[in-house]
Amino acid sequence: MGRTVSYASGYAPEEDDFDPLADDFVSRERKYLHFDRPLSEQDRAKIRATPSAIMSNSFWPLLAFSKTERRVKRDKKGVITFNDKVREIKFGSHYDSAILEHYSTNISEDFEQFIKNKPIADSILAYRRGVGNNITHANNLFEEIRQRGETTAIAVDISGFFDNIRHEVLLENIKKVRNVERLSDPDYKIFTRMTQFEWVDTSVIEQRLEGKFRPKGRICNAYQFRKYLRTKGDSVVETNVKFFGIPQGTPLSGLYANISLLGFDKELHDYFTNIGGSVRRYSDDIAILIPANVSTNDAIAFVRLKLGEVGLQLSEHKTEISNFFFDRSAMAIVADKPFQYLGFTFDGQNVLIRQSSLNRFYSKMKSGVHAKVLAAHRNGVAPSNIYMRELFRKYTHFGKHRNFPRYAYRASREMKAPEIKKQIANHFNIFKEMVRLSIDSVY
Structure with missing residues (x-):
């Protein structure tokens, strides 16, 4: 019942038909069209994000397109409503992505070390290696519900997560992860490329180039790019000049998103643990379990407050609440409505794919x-x-x-x-x- 519309005009990395185990931000298809030529796996494996490699690299603008997924929702009365979720995807050239992928591996080691032995290590689920997959995370949550018995499950969603990450918050948290007072020049260059990012919308490329060029394996060469796309006085290259937002679609995007919410994740963990509950965050999806006698309004209000402190907001219309209780006639834990989490639903007894x-x-x-x-x-x-x-x-x-x-x-x-x-x-x-x-x- 879903429908995806891509405006990438054939430029975007191809997606597997269904691969929830793959990181959203590391393309598994290396032959997509960009401003540089695709790299062989052998050449890609040799690329390292050394300080000299980072400082000497002139990053190409990202390619951007909108991805729309139509979601269908049926209420208790059978009334169907349609929701279009639009994601603005921006992905880098082949060489730039290889640099960012290796850099991400490097900084993720510092990130893992930073959260090691901290309670939030079990709360941050997405964009991390070795902590499980959708099946693992959903199963762990459903098992906790079974063990708790009567409990309330709350699902909330961060609105426009990547588009609204505050640069100041991200910068301070990167310093904490790196354990420095000032970022090194390579670290800061990567930070600026991720915050003051440049992009070209794929829809305007064909209009400008009119099919004139297609050097083997690439959109155009550097000379053609400067002449037809970064034209003086009429450039189609756009730049993020806001103090918030990072691109969604690079190998570093997910890790940067996690780093930006380190303080937020800690405050949520401390609050919900203290009231006898628990919390998990998978990217922009937050799942909360609280005792049945705790106010759901208070719980949601706290999340809303803490998001506001880092410049983010809830998608209020996406908030869902399921109450699990003991049904004496069935002698089992049941829910007033199934709880949805990471593509699965749970009603207290049965787990199903949505x-x-x-x-x-x-x-x-x-x-x-x-x-x-x-x-x-x-x-x-x-x-x-x-x-x-x-x-x-x-x-x-x-x-x-x-x-x-x-x-x-x-x-x-x-x-x-x-x-x-x-x-x-x-x-x-x-x-x-x-x-x-x-x-x-x-x-």
Whole structure:
């Protein structure tokens, strides 16, 4: 039931059909089009974010596009509402991304050392290696609910998280992580590139270049860039001149986001622990558990207050509350409504994949199958000779390790939730039917 619209005009890194284990900010597809040529994995592995490499590098502007995902919500009366979530994605050139990726690995070691043995180490879940994945984090939360019994679960969302990170707060926290009073020149150069970032919207590139150039593997060379894009008096290169906001889409974005909220995470942890609750933050999604007798309004108000202190706000309309209580007739813990967390729902007994995720998967399956069949028809391939291996790999349990059915099977196994496997049990028959219907409509 989800629909993604990309305005990247073919420039953006391609996404896996379903890969929740991959870091959002490290592209797994290295051949996307940018101002420089793609790097081989061997060349990429040799790049190091040394002080000299950072200081001598002239960073290209980022490429920017809007990604819109339509979300469907049905209330208790069955009324359907549509919500469009727009993310502004900005991603770097191949060499710049390699520098930032290695730099991120370096500073993340300091970050992990900084939070080591601190209570917040268990509260910060996203953009960290070795602390689990969506399945792990969701299962841990649901297990805590089971152990607590009667409790209230609250989900809140930070509005426009990356776009509103305060530079002053981020800078001070980087100093703490680095354990310095003043950033080194390389650290500060990276900081300025992430806060005073430059970008070019992909929608204007074709208008300016008009298809004149496409040097092998890149958008244009440096001379063409200066002449047609960074034109004196008529440049399409934009610069962030605000005192807040970092790009969402670089290998460093997630770690910088975590660093920016170090003080916020500590205050939330201390507050909710003191009232007998707990808190977890996965990027801009915050999950809170509090005793049933604690005011939910007070809990949400505290989060709102602390976000305001670092220049952020709640997405008020996204706040969700589920009350878990003991049902004497069922002799079990149940919820007044299922609690949603990291793509799963939990009602006190059953764990399921969100229906919207299933709908989105089948929507992608339908469009992917139809595109494959249509391409085969255009190339004069007979229906019986359509190469199906790629479709099997993407959309069935016979496919790659990280596709949706495989992910569902893994979640079912690790969460000891056979009900998840039942959700996806009919996917192969649906796949075959989509292939049949697509062939019938095209041939």
